[in-house]
Amino acid sequence: MTGLPSGVSRTAVLIAQAREGESARPSGLFRDPLARPLVEAAGRIDGVSEAGRRAADHFVLRTRYFDDRLTEAAAAGIRQVVLLAAGLDTRAFRLDWPEDLALFEVDLPDLVAFKEKVLADQGAQPRCARKAVAADLREDWPAALTEAGFDPERPTAWLIEGVLMYLAPEDGARVLERVGELSAPGSRLSAEHVNEAYLRQPAMKPAMNRLQATQAAWLSSVEDPVDWLAGFGWRAEVTHQADLARSLGRPVPPMADSSVVGAARIWLVTALS
Template identity: 60%
Template sequence: MTTQATRPTTGVSRTAVIIAQARAREHARPDRLFTDPLAEPLVEAVGWIPVQAAGRMNEEHFVLRTRFFDDCLRDAAGAGCTQVAVVAAGLDTRAFRLDWPDGTRLFEIDLPGLMAYKEAVLGVQGARPACDRTVVTADLRDDWPDRLTAAGFDPGRPTVWLIEGLMMYLTEDDNDRLLGRIGALSAPGSRLALEHVNRAYTELPDMRAVHERLRRVGASWVSTMEDPVGRLAGHGWRAAVTPQTELARRHGRPVPRLTDPQIVGDARMWLVSAERVGAERTP
């Protein structure tokens, strides 16, 4: 049983529940793009959160995003990145639902309250990870690398990093600091997968109600990224963007309305994959 204090009902933690809801609904589909039997229990323990029209439209994006990052992590692990770091892990369940190579070690980093809630639900469900899973409780705006390495993370081992649904909630400086710290911990051969948005996306009329609701729960978006390839190059990564149009075609799904260039013009919700190419500057 979880206490009210540990339930993710406010701030960015609330968005973790909304994303888990999308995964739960996708898991129930006969043509699902991924399996996630733990998503529904994680939602049910706190209660389903009503979403606005834009949130419902974005649910197709959340599904494609989940599959995209699943594939990024699987490809990286197959290429030898058997150390995985999920940044702001929230209610992510990839440690349990993906088939990991032998010897994979996965670290989940997030706030103590959210992780306590998650661990309680996973315990009730008797969930067993498919890899060596370690939870690291930390605020990503603080000095989390020391906590990560103290938990057994090896900076000399190629790592695949995942930053899903986080960067828009951090300031530009915090994002640069985060990327700098990740780079400093990334051995040659490491990979990175992340999501961000450009300014045009934040200004979409369909997003106004979303921004107002996020503001009310203390989870406003405070940064954008106009050129993810160039931004990551400055941190020592060779990056590529995969458009949702390509993912929709690949998986036989409709293009999510709020990511369809024919509807939203220059607005973009970037899905980025990258490989380590050089030494990182000092964070």
């Protein structure tokens, strides 16, 4: 079966392929048995470039980083999680959630329809109360989210993974404004972004050209994520990829090695309201 929409949605396949590969490792940082069925249904992306292979290392580290942030939020008593631009995410099925936790996945209608069919075909059963919400982050997604049962009066753990760089600066700011409006005291936010130096790396040019050709260009960057998120009411901390890799007993990926990438940075951020 094929049918995953083109554009940004196709990037979700590369991320799922990275999760599939990591799950096959005896010492994998996580296990995702649904990654392979999702990849096979979507159509595997072959001939991945060197930049793509390096990105896979980042996807693996990023996945574990955000896994830990979300499970920490649940352990702290938060019972509402929202994944914005969830893509082919399977955290509802593979993480050990409290039974009373509600998890919402927001993404484009075509992608949601594709993913729901694959999950149904696999007989996948979530480990929490899961709700898929079909909505575009550039439109009125808060209305769709609340209609699906989201409660803005309850503290929420938000995840904005792998999407902000695809949004124009004004659209990204609007997403953060809306997240702030929906966040009760005690909410948490985890997010990823990049700085301009990362966008301008010569090594990234082939990948950027391919993304642009599939209508998935990167449109924004952030130089100081702590200051940026403070403007939306969040107290943020940044974890650098190199430190994350070392803490997990993994080699520092070339794309996180300052001797290789210079001032280029991928920001992994966690924040409190």
